[in-house]
Amino acid sequence: MADKWKHTALLVIDMQKDFIHEDGLIRVDGGKSIVPSVMKAVEVARHRGILVVWVVREHDPLGRDVELFRRHLYSDGKVGPTSKGCVGAELVDGLVIREGDYKLVKTRFSAFFATHLHSFLHSAGITSLVIIGVQTPNCIRQSVFDAVALDYQPVTVIIDATAAATPDIHAAKYQAKQYHHEVLYPSMAPTGQGIHFGKYSWNNKNDPCFEANTGY
Template identity: 85%
Template sequence: MADKWKHTALLVIDMQKDFIHDDGQMRVNGGRAIVPNVIKAVQVARQRDILVVWVVREHDPLGRDVEVFRQHLFAAGKEGPTVKGSMGAELVDGLVIKEGDYKLVKTRFSAFFATHLHSFLQGAGITNLVITGVQTPNCIRQTVFDAVALDYQPVTVIVDATAAATPDIHTGTYFLLLGRNAGL
């Protein structure tokens, strides 16, 4: 059975306290609801010997590596979101990086942008991706677009293990990703 999945990786994107907790600086309203489904996806991946890649945001305490539109969150001595080593940068309860998993740090929406993810996946023989996490119209969408452009096939997004600020934004993004024949 393991051979069937040896070319597949599960990407778990931004399931960090600052995105999921009610008091998180970058809270995604639908994030808390998907935590059990993300946990289940990780469990199934491990049962099938699928590589689990934890894609997380971690920023410099001074915000020198954040997007221009987020620099105000680090102004005047404020601790911005997902600062490396902060409570907000930690994975939510129930999600744990284990031996054999891989952690990738990003500073932009796409897990591929300005990271070594593509070369890492190629080196591991990965051609198929399964994606979970937040936020559907930003990090999920950008990662899917880049994965498709890099010829990963198939790229599967688990609808009930991804979330956006509202159900309408979440569903609308899926129609954008899949086209009008999405079957939603």
Template identity: 70%
Template sequence: MAVAEMKWNTTALLVIDMQKDFISKTSPVRVDGGVAIVPNVIKAVDVARSRGIPIIWVVCEHDHLGRDVALFRRHNYLSAGKPKPAIKGKPGTELVDGLEIKDSDYKVVKTRFSAFFNTNLHSYLQAIGVNNLVITGVQTPNCIRQTVFDAVSLDYQSVSVVVDATGAATPDIHQANINDMRNIGVFTPTLEEWCKSI
């Protein structure tokens, strides 16, 4: 087996928070940079599927009363008239059009920024022999960044953030966080560069 082929047998693609509440143009809590990356996230998923790379869908879902929401924003769920995103079972938790969880994929539900915090993501990845992560989704300073920093702390061999398949509220915020992640050894390819590497 070729070295490159062995690498992709130990790689997983994480797709983080590509849900209607965070991406749809009409959502009051949308990430402004999220809409633009949808085509690239779709392509990254398609490429991963074609190579047999496991796809992990990381989604945010909260209790309808916000009892599992992080303390710093729990007041939003207790106040009338405030947006209450990612309520389990509501349409806003669904993936945006063009993205679909298949039977061979895996879904992780989180209630905090990091996909690793209080989830079984790490144990699942260990069980399937994954030690390289490729990350897409929103948003760069929160869920992307925290997941990446935790992955680095957990000693994943290689962590990549696809720069044009991740997004934030503004390009400047996105770029500043990409720079921070580069400084801790994270790879930051474009989608085209990533596709060529596999």
């Protein structure tokens, strides 16, 4: 099964406590609701032998590597969002980096901007991407734009494993059809519901990506 998926990677973006927890410093309101779907997507990826890449923000405690518009959050001795070594930079409970996974630190919206992600994926033979996490109009969108520009194909976003501040903002980014990527809706699966890595659903036998002997 691993050979079938050896050219695919799952990018899990910014599923950290400062973005997801109720008391997170820059909480994304819709983030908490997608944690079960993100966990399921990671489970499916691992079962299929898909490379899991954890993309996280870990900032200098003084905010020297943060966007200018956020730098005030690190001033006057404040512990800014996702500061390296702080609790807010940790993954939310239930999400764990395991042996064989890869962790990538970014300091901007896109997972590709000023990082070695593209060279790492290229050296690993990755040509297609599945993207999940937060938040839709910022880090998800920018990462998708860059992935498309770098000729990853297909680039798939799992809509029930991504989130924004509000459902309307989340939905609008997909309805705009700006990405040139696949958007997969569990509610539209012909049979049942599930986390998607194919045209329909991981538990739909009509999906060419479905593994009949395992249910994945």
